[in-house]
Each structure stands twice: as C-alpha cells, then as structure tokens.
Amino acid sequence: xxxxxxTKKELKEKQKIETRKFNKTxxxxxxxxxxxxxxxxxxxxxxxxxxxxxRKLAFYGNEVPKSLVCxxxxxxxxxxxxxxxxxAKTFYVGSHNCHEHLIEYYKxxxxxxxxxxGDTICKANALIGLKIRSKPELVYFNNKLNFKKxxxxxxx
Numbered sequence: 001x002x003x004x005x006x007t008k009k010e011l012k013e014k015q016k017i018e019t020r021k022f023n024k025t026x027x028x029x030x031x032x033x034x035x036x037x038x039x040x041x042x043x044x045x046x047x048x049x050x051x052x053x054x055r056k057l058a059f060y061g062n063e064v065p066k067s068l069v070c071x072x073x074x075x076x077x078x079x080x081x082x083x084x085x086x087x088a089k090t091f092y093v094g095s096h097n098c099h100e101h102l103i104e105y106y107k108x109x110x111x112x113x114x115x116x117x118g119d120t121i122c123k124a125n126a127l128i129g130l131k132i133r134s135k136p137e138l139v140y141f142n143n144k145l146n147f148k149k150x151x152x153x154x155x156x
Contacts, residue, residue: 049078051078052076053134055076060129061151063129064138066081067080069092072093072098074138076136082096082098084102086102089124114146116147126141127141129150
C-alpha cells in the first residue's frame with residue numbers, strides 16, 4: 001500500500017493536535033510537580049506544629065513521656081524538655097525560667113493532686129496524662145490503676 005501524502009492543511013491540523021496534547025501533558029506535569037514541592041515545603045516548615053498536634057491527639061488516654069512536658073506549667077511541650085534534678089528527684093521544665101521558678105517555689109510546683117483520688121503527689125514520681133483530648137494541659141496520677149480509672153470515667 002502506498003502512503004498518502006498529507007496536505008498542508010492536514011499537516012497543520014495534525015501539528016495543532018500534537019501541540020495541544022503536549023501542552024496539556026506539560027501543564028499537568030508541572031502542576032503535579034508544583035503541588036508536590038509546595039506540600040513538601042509546607043510540611044517541612046510546619047513539621048514541629050504537625051508533630052505537636054499529633055501528640056495532643058495520640059497521648060490522650062496514654063502515658064505522656066516526661067521528657068515532653070513542663071512540670072511547672074503543667075503542659076505538653078513542642079520540643080524535649082530540660083531535665084532538672086532537685087532534692088534528689090528528676091523534674092522536667094520547658095525553659096530556664098521554669099527551672100528558676102521550680103527552685104524558688106519548690107513546694108508549689110513540685111507537688112500536685114492526683115487527678116482521680118485527690119491525694120498530694122510529687123510530680124517527679126507521677127504518671128502523666130492529658131486532661132482533655134487535643135489540649136496540652138496535663139494531669140498527674142499516683143499509680144497506673146488511678147490512671148486507667150480516670151480515663152475510663154472520662155470516656156463514658
């Protein structure tokens with residue numbers, strides 16, 4: 001079979017169609033690339049806030065690691081806390097100012113009430129949990145049993 005030669009008009013029409021396909025492919029490719037780069041940059045920029053928001057949700061009903069709390073302000077921290085030894089007990093504080101407050105007002109900041117039974121306990125020896133889901137406020141417990149009962153009562 002003989003190939004038929006394209007006329008000028010048919011050739012221009014074919015080129016227009018190919019150009020449209022190419023432009024459409026390039027537009028989609030660059031859009032996906034741009035959205036991907038922006039997503040990575042936004043996630044990288046707000047990684048700390050994203051991790052903190054996740055922790056506020058995930059730690060509710062679970063024991064909060066002491067290295068992520070400020071025992072002076074009773075709050076969950078964005079970053080790891082400073083470890084301070086005071087009166088042979090290890091406390092965690094969010095900043096140097098919190099450390100100063102802990103030293104100066106030791107009896108006020110080192111002790112708190114058990115959230116379930118109300119006994120006075122030392123924060124250094126306590127189990128730590130979140131008071132409300134998605135809020136950084138902390139509560140302290142004397143033992144694991146009080147910890148479990150507190151969250152069972154809250155989740156009813």
